[in-house]
Amino acid sequence: MINYLKATTIAVTVSLCANAAAAEDYPAPVPMMDGAQAAIDAITPKNETFRIAYMPPATEFNYYIAVGEGIKAIAAEQGAEVFMLAPQSGADINGQMGMIQDVLTQDVDAIIFGTHDEFAAAPLIKKAVDQGIAVLMINSDIPNFPTPIHGVVGYSQRNGTHKIADWAIETYGGEPVKVGIIEGQPGYHSTERVGGFLDGIEGNEDFEVVVSIPGGWNVEGGNTAGMDILQSHPDLDVIFAANDYMIIGASFAAKALGRSDIALLGNDGDTSGLEEIAAGNVTATVNTSPYLMGQAAMHATLDALEGTYPGGWIETPTSIEDKNGAIAVLQEPEKLFPLPSKEY
The missing domain is CATH 3.40.50.2300 (Response regulator)
Incomplete structure (x- = not known):
């Protein structure tokens, strides 16, 4: 079971060197399919303070903002710099590809990404891996992304x-x-x-x-x-x-x-x-608890940069919520982003 640690919604840049997260901060990863796993030992961080790009498919979805807040919460705890870059529309595939290409010129240490077109993204993701950038896919369970990547974090859709x-x-x-x-x-x-x-x-x-x-x-x-x-x-x-x-x-x-x-x-x-x-x-x-998914993804990314993450797919939990269940979840606003519009 994931130990998600104490949640916080602060987005900051910290000047300390990132510390590796403990293995118990996420479930044991499931190996990806043959040929889909990029080598963890080929990751070559460039910065003393790890610099990580979070690149979801779009900013129009609060879901991906919630994932990003979970990522930033762990970055703040562990001492890493995170920035988010994404097109406004999830249908803007070309826009996202241009952003990935731009990030490849910015000396980032890791990319946490999601995409609505894995085949369009694959050539650029390959360039990132070839440059020694740690690459993890978020909100997915793809066991065989079209080009090898270092990890996948998400629920079984x-x-x-x-x-x-x-x-x-x-x-x-x-x-x-x-x-x-x-x-x-x-x-x-x-x-x-x-x-x-x-x-x-x-x-x-x-x-x-x-x-x-x-x-x-x-x-x-x-x-x-x-x-x-x-x-x-x-x-x-x-x-x-x-x-x-x-x-x-x-x-x-x-x-x-x-x-x-x-x-x-x-x-x-x-x-x-x-x-x-x-x-x-x-x-x-x-x-699918997106905020907590982001926290697990950030722990895995930091471990990948430290060479202690084995690679593979980290499955995050799901539950079915009807009215009673939804109210119970809304009564724990510290695990949500954005916050509920009222107290439940």
Whole structure:
């Protein structure tokens, strides 16, 4: 079990040399597939104070900001410099590639990154590894990134959404259930999350997927997709979306159409999603604890720079939260970013 240490939300630059995190600060990593592991002993830090770039796919998602706050909290404790660089939109793949290319000229010691297009990123990530930069992927469970990297930190996406499918069967099974799915932007993350949900309901004669369309990972896209599928399938019982932003958007569509009877299921567990569940606007989500994920990623990155991280995938935990569970999570605001809008 991860020892996440005391959480803090301060973003600072510290002038001390980073100390290695202890091995018990994250679960034992699972080896990646053959050929996917970059050599830890080839990492060559350049700076006395480790300088680390956090490069999520976009700044439009609070989820990635929460991950970043967890990263910065551990950087402050351990004595490292962290900066975040990302495009505003998760669809701006070219923008992110330009930023990665720019960072390669800045004498960074490590890159913690996430991307919506692993194949576009792979050539630049290879350059980073070849330069001796420690490279860890965040919010993922890819065991074979297209080019070797040093580590992956994230939850099992397919297992997480399989859990919410199991929850849906237990909660709504026993009678016919028509399901609509809102996918993310095409790529690994959407494939795994949607795939896990489909795996979970496969073979259950009560559940029928009648429509599956993309929602672009954001609230606006989820609203548009939700409106489309609810209008074209007015007898729908459940909508599952591959992230919380899209299911929040779908909840706006459901409200506009007077569909208070439909179950709305998401994935992420960021603060806005949890508050929508607590308010009764969304039904349940897969809670992936992004702030704590960031803390685990930073511990692993510092260990990689010290040569004590063995490489591989670090799995972070998931849980299914309905209204009662969401309120319980919101009652521990020190583990969340941004903070809840009120005290629960």
